Amino acid sequence: MNEEHKSGRIFDWAILRRLYDFVRPYQGRFYLLIGIIMLAACLAPLTPLLIRYTIDNVIGMGDYQQLTVMLAIMIGVLVMQAIVQFSNTYLSGWLGQYVIRDIRVQLYRKILQLRLKFFDNTPIGRLVTRSISDVETLADVFSEGMAAIAGDILQLVLIIGVMFYTDWRLAAISLSTIPLMLFSTYVFKEKIKKSFNEVRTAVANLNSFVQEHITGMNIVQIFGSEQIEAEKFQEINNEHRQANIRSIWYYSVYYPVADIISAVAVGLVVWYGAKQIINADVTFGTVTAFVMFINLFFRPIRMLADRFNTLQMGIVSTDRILKLLDSDEFTLNNGTHAPATLRGEVEFNHVWFAYNNEDYVLRDISFRVSAGETVAFVGATGAGKSSIINLLSRFYDINKGEILVDGVDVHEYELGHLRRNIGVVLQDVFLFSDTIENNITLGDKRISHEKMVEAAKLVGVHDFIERLPGGYQYNVMERGSTLSVGQRQLISFVRAMVQDPKIIVLDEATSSVDTETEEMIQNAISTLMKGRTAIVIAHRLSTIQKANNIIVVDKGRIVEQGNHEELLQREGFYANLYRMQYKEMV
Template sequence: MSDPNITGKTYDTHLLRRMMRYVKPYRGIFAISVVLTIVMAVVAPALPMVIEYTLDRFILQNDIDGLQLMLMIMLGLLVVQTVIRYFHTLMTSTLGQSVIRDLRIDVFNHITGLRLKYFDRTPIGRLITRTISDLETIANIFSEGLIQIIGDILQLVVILGVMFYTDWKLTLVVLIPMPLMIGATYVFKEAMKSAFQDVRKWVSNLNTFLQEHISGISIIQYFAREEQEMHTFKAANAEHRNAHIRANWYFSIFFPVIEVIMAIALGLLVWYGSKQVLAGMLSPGVIVAFIMYINMIFRPIRELVDKFNTLQMGMVSAERIFAVLDTDEQTPNTGTQKPSVIRGDIVFDNVWFAYDEDKWVLKDISFHVKPGETLALVGATGAGKSSTINILSRFYEVNQGAILLDGVDIRQYELNYLRRTIATVLQDVFLFSDTVANNIGLNDPAITREQIVQAAKQVGAHDFIMRLPGGYDYEVQERGATLSSGQAQLISFIRALVHDPKILVLDEATSSVDTETEGLIQRAIDTLMKDRTSIVIAHRLSTIQKADKIIVLDKGEMKEMGSHQELLRIDGYYRRLYELQFHSAGI
């Protein structure tokens, strides 16, 4: 992933073009927003012009009837401007939210398709920031940024045109402080750019910190690290606060400076305009109109800075989001084969694999599992057991060699088809904040409640589920916190079975459950492994004695291979491990 602290540009044509692709489905809303922006700019000077006309033609002439008519016209203009502004805000907000809805879907789909290797080195909190808060910032580009900037610039052009048309000399006098305004605006913009970059950086850092520490709250409490982690959080939170304070400090300086410059412009207007009025060369109505014009010029310029900062923040967020979308770490899904029948014949042919280049986790692994056979993998932690099943499902790609399924390289199968063929039960069970039934069926409409219940009965978990409040509709808390480890493991096992896999993978599936629950799972395993190719990883050798083939791995290398009895006859690693486990158990 790219640097999380990308600075970006205030205006990036390439990024803007990419964002505009998401606007295409909403051309109508975009067109209406642009038209309303133009109308608002054109209508803006209408009220001062009407007031000027009213003052000179009716108030100074003491024409009460005409004054009443002009007051009605002014009221009508205010109503029209309010209605236009309402629909403009509605359209731009709708456009922004529609764009980020589609963009968020693309980001989520892209993230869920990335290889596990990407998540190994990317903090989840950073991805949450990209998907949530950074996308909200992009919405502001459309609702408060780009279109508004165009509207303000257009309004400035229209008002300046009207002012020059009305009295070009008075306009030039009023614009004398403008270089000061432009200079102050540029300095402020650059300062705010730096401040907002820091704000975005610390938002990302805080999200990452919170996600990691809330997920690992048990470890923090087990080791009584609450106070130390609080100090760390306070430091990060203080940096976030300081970045915001610095941004607000710039605002607190900039706006008073602008007010002073505007006061100078008003002073020049009064000084020069009064002399012109007294000389009979200018009407009082023009002075009143110009007072309003000055506010209408300085207000957009003042707000332009804030909107440029909104645009800047949006560009920074867009660059970060497109950096995620441009991450080319998805598992290639170029395979097309989706045979109607899979026998489950698995061959590892001289497979080499490394998470990091040249740090081999698996070294020249070769074995053959025939359809319906059970292969067991044993070895110490870090021997390469889990890596073997990870590359079988193509969560990671092999560096050398090939893996064949029914004689076909697994890379030639359509990726989703391949993964649906393999059901995996992991030691570390993950359950979603959802019902038991949805955790089992994963909201697959093809899986019926009857199939879920039948699979639960096969596992022997139906009775415990029915004892839960609501049964299969019981709401499981995040990661199954309200269930025992054995119950959570049973649910994950049912989840694998209900999808009717051709290949069953059990990764330490019984290592974290009690003896009674293990007995339930073991009985289900014996039934479900029939006519299925199975790969079992287990520290408990008692669970794999019936395996057709056992492979002993050590530091990524195959040390021994054979049945339980064959390996016991060899005075090797497996026999020593067996004797160690069963002697320590008093067997």
């Protein structure tokens, strides 16, 4: 079943216990909240009882002096109820916000640890829903969930007990409409539960659609699909509107029906009570108190349907969040090996890798790169070149074989340490909506401004950055939209170099830049590759002719390897590819 449509059980104790683990750091305030809710339930029957006593024993006796005392007592009770209500509302809200803050931080930390395979299979809009909407739902669990339900049930039990203690006949008549109220509440709960599921699904669809299409807005506009996409969005938005209207309709029907049932109960009490007053079997104060009891009794019942649905939605949201937090399928296992320095030796031994099941994209890959050497990978699109460097940085884990860095399996390395020693420059550059400095350092406090400037000068972009408004504090906006493709590529190059990595990986790093920018990068590479291991993937064979070893990959297998001259002499795959590119240049 699609997880967006799961309704879940109202009292899933396993999930509630896990949810309590998040409450544990604030358990003192949690128990205080429980006590306040219980106190509120106990105070609820006091006002009708005080009204009854005042009417029968004070007003009826004409004792105006005691009337002032009773009014003062009732005002005191009302003030106490107001204080308790304020404490309840504030404390439940405070607790909910602190808990969802902790859950959201823990959830985001988990997302940061997931393999790229998870993001390949999971829409970003759904992750946004998990991190924002689902976590926000948990706040309502504390303000209107378990504790509030327990308080409502205690209030109902106390009121029923007081009613029967006061007059069992009026109590029986007052509760005669309860079966009808319970039936209508049950029907409403089931209908609104289905409606809430539809609304949640519609919200997830909206999040996914908007995120994806805003990100790809340039494609939409390039192909003139604005009207088509607007119609698609309107259709999804209409589904969201209809789902919300259905929930509004159920509320619009339920509350008037509940009020009518409550009014019928009041009418029956007044009708029967009036006859008993005439016969002097019941006092006027008792009938008045029962009218108030009915209102106090039916209000929690009306709210219970909403509270149960809130709790149920919270259980479903918690279940989805916990499944993500507990998932080990996509979590990268972190080692402990973190040597002070790396030499930069890289070795692949009979590596097999598949993105899905056993549909292998790499088959029995073996090669070795000595420290300080440069190895280049060439081959057709989809041959598996990028997969090789993804495995080296453990963006994905292999199916079979082993990958060694300095003779140690990459799984044994502390992941952050491993990746800091592998500087990666990708073809598709991503810049955050932030300053150039923060895009280069990524918030790493260990990287000083002087070190960043030094790396920028080596790459040859320092002067360009200084000419921007604010220099290194210039905000590049989302995805670096205010910079050219070449400028973004150069900044990403500085981002890799500032870590002073022992291994440099260039994945088509010069394919999206002009000749002048490519020349700047090549000059920087010549300087920065000294003493470092370099792994280069390039379509332009002219950029890799000086590599110590060129590996030709085809359909996930190594078909040739050697230096430039050796491969040309073999008249194989590489030689054919070289002649094709030479003809294109001519």
